[in-house]
Amino acid sequence: MEKANMKDHLNINFDLIEKMTEIKKDYIEGTADVETTRRRIKETFKDKKITPAEFAYSEQKIKDLGFDDATVHDKMDDVLDLFDEIIEREDSSLPEGHPIKTYLRENEAARKLIAEMKEELNKKFIKNRWLEFYDKLYTFNLTHLARKQHQLFSILESKGFDRPSRIMWTFDNAVRDNISEARKLLMEDKMEEFYAKQEIAWELTLDIMHKEEEILFPTSLKMITEEEFRNMRSGDDEIGYFLIDKPEGFLPEKKEEKIEKEENVNINTSQTGNFMNDLAGLLSKYNMNTGGEKSDVLDVKQGKLTLEQINLIFQHMPVDLSFVDENEIVKFYTDTKHRIFPRSAGVIGRDVKNCHPRESVASVLEIIDAFRNNEQDEVDFWLEMNGKFIYIYYVAVRDEKGIFKGVLEMMQDVTRIRSLEGKRTLVTWEKPKKSEINQENEKDFEEDKNPYGLTENTIIGEIIDKYPYIREFMPTLSPTYKKLLDPIQYMIMSKVATLDMIAMRGGFPLDELIERISNQIRRNETGK
Numbered sequence: 001m002e003k004a005n006m007k008d009h010l011n012i013n014f015d016l017i018e019k020m021t022e023i024k025k026d027y028i029e030g031t032a033d034v035e036t037t038r039r040r041i042k043e044t045f046k047d048k049k050i051t052p053a054e055f056a057y058s059e060q061k062i063k064d065l066g067f068d069d070a071t072v073h074d075k076m077d078d079v080l081d082l083f084d085e086i087i088e089r090e091d092s093s094l095p096e097g098h099p100i101k102t103y104l105r106e107n108e109a110a111r112k113l114i115a116e117m118k119e120e121l122n123k124k125f126i127k128n129r130w131l132e133f134y135d136k137l138y139t140f141n142l143t144h145l146a147r148k149q150h151q152l153f154s155i156l157e158s159k160g161f162d163r164p165s166r167i168m169w170t171f172d173n174a175v176r177d178n179i180s181e182a183r184k185l186l187m188e189d190k191m192e193e194f195y196a197k198q199e200i201a202w203e204l205t206l207d208i209m210h211k212e213e214e215i216l217f218p219t220s221l222k223m224i225t226e227e228e229f230r231n232m233r234s235g236d237d238e239i240g241y242f243l244i245d246k247p248e249g250f251l252p253e254k255k256e257e258k259i260e261k262e263e264n265v266n267i268n269t270s271q272t273g274n275f276m277n278d279l280a281g282l283l284s285k286y287n288m289n290t291g292g293e294k295s296d297v298l299d300v301k302q303g304k305l306t307l308e309q310i311n312l313i314f315q316h317m318p319v320d321l322s323f324v325d326e327n328e329i330v331k332f333y334t335d336t337k338h339r340i341f342p343r344s345a346g347v348i349g350r351d352v353k354n355c356h357p358r359e360s361v362a363s364v365l366e367i368i369d370a371f372r373n374n375e376q377d378e379v380d381f382w383l384e385m386n387g388k389f390i391y392i393y394y395v396a397v398r399d400e401k402g403i404f405k406g407v408l409e410m411m412q413d414v415t416r417i418r419s420l421e422g423k424r425t426l427v428t429w430e431k432p433k434k435s436e437i438n439q440e441n442e443k444d445f446e447e448d449k450n451p452y453g454l455t456e457n458t459i460i461g462e463i464i465d466k467y468p469y470i471r472e473f474m475p476t477l478s479p480t481y482k483k484l485l486d487p488i489q490y491m492i493m494s495k496v497a498t499l500d501m502i503a504m505r506g507g508f509p510l511d512e513l514i515e516r517i518s519n520q521i522r523r524n525e526t527g528k
Helices: 014-029 034-045 052-064 069-082 099-120 127-158 163-187 191-223 226-239 255-263 270-285 307-316 358-372 415-419 439-448 460-466 470-477 479-485 487-496 499-506 510-526
Strands: 297-300 303-306 320-325 330-333 378-385 388-398 404-413
Touching (some): 014 034, 014 052, 014 069, 034 069, 099 127, 099 191, 127 226, 127 487, 163 191, 297 307, 358 388, 358 404, 388 415, 460 470, 460 487, 460 499, 470 479, 479 487, 479 499, 499 510
Antiparallel strands (some): 297 303, 320 330, 320 404, 378 388
């Protein structure tokens, strides 16, 4: 397959790009200093302007000249600064819900948050206030940067523009690491180091937003179609948003709308329809029907399953799975509620090298090469992350002839498994059977002790969204609930942890936990 070329998706001035690339090349090589480069830019472009898309295509050309990513990364800030005055700013009005508009709204929220933090720096130190700031700022990593890396970069790569995922990911990591380090210093009460870290954490965050707005977003608007942006919206929702509500509108067209449009196209489809019917019948005759109906029974290695059953099995597995084929393309991942690291549909079809920061690519390729060359069959890793013990296992996938077909990654939170001792050989339910719950008592319980409608299936995040002070209240009940104060663990727990799960983890009977939470809400509402 011919590799996608960025220029096929842009309307750009190639003469200007050649001149710009030559100037960049000399500066990166060190044959021209800052002043010489600035003078050459003024003389070459005079009253001319370059678009962000032309600047971005020039970056792609620099890669083709043989410069490694590390060299370009180190010079990126200087190059962007040198060309800043001649880059044309485009004023585009985007509809609500458009992914780029959402990124811009998040950037606005981030700048507002950082301004508040800078103002707070001159006030009397209150630790809880700073923890609140960093709980918010940390979600920039989990939402804004994660969506950009898994959603936006993937479409740009498919069009031949892989510079953002190869270079900007490293800038993103610097933002993530410095925010994490600052929060850690705050938690450890290392105040002198914490204050010293503020400026760099803020500046790196502001800088990455500047790069997005100057080059990445304008270029994306030129290269990505409206339909592709609409499809991106669904994946964006899976990952979440930074300090803004889920946007409205700009969703993919419904099937009915697409069908209606297709029916309005004035072409004769009768012969085509007959041909497709004949083809479908022929495929069915030889058991080659690939219609993919949920009820179709498929022959798997051992047994027969419908597509619906296969999807349900994957969704209920207690491990996260990802599959990369022999061409190093991401083909599949399990969409489970408990995913340890975020994923979205945008990762499908991407080169696996572009799904990792530059620092990790060498390790990824080492594993794939060892598997492909039949030197190794498996490798595992483990790490502790925010109170969880994460186990990661890679295995080479081969067919019956031993031919390499790809890599399967399995990832699991094994914290509870590691804590198990002794043995359990009898059926032991972690919660009472629903049939054993006395309905009358349950009704009385709901009316007398549970006026807020809390049930075993109520998600903890829903309660905290409505009553924010419950997040601080929970750790007073049990040290186990301190996890709710950790931004990473809270992002996960707030979406999937039910009161039933929370009660079990804290060692509380469910009705007692609901009663305590209800009492706390009542006290805050009534002051009693």
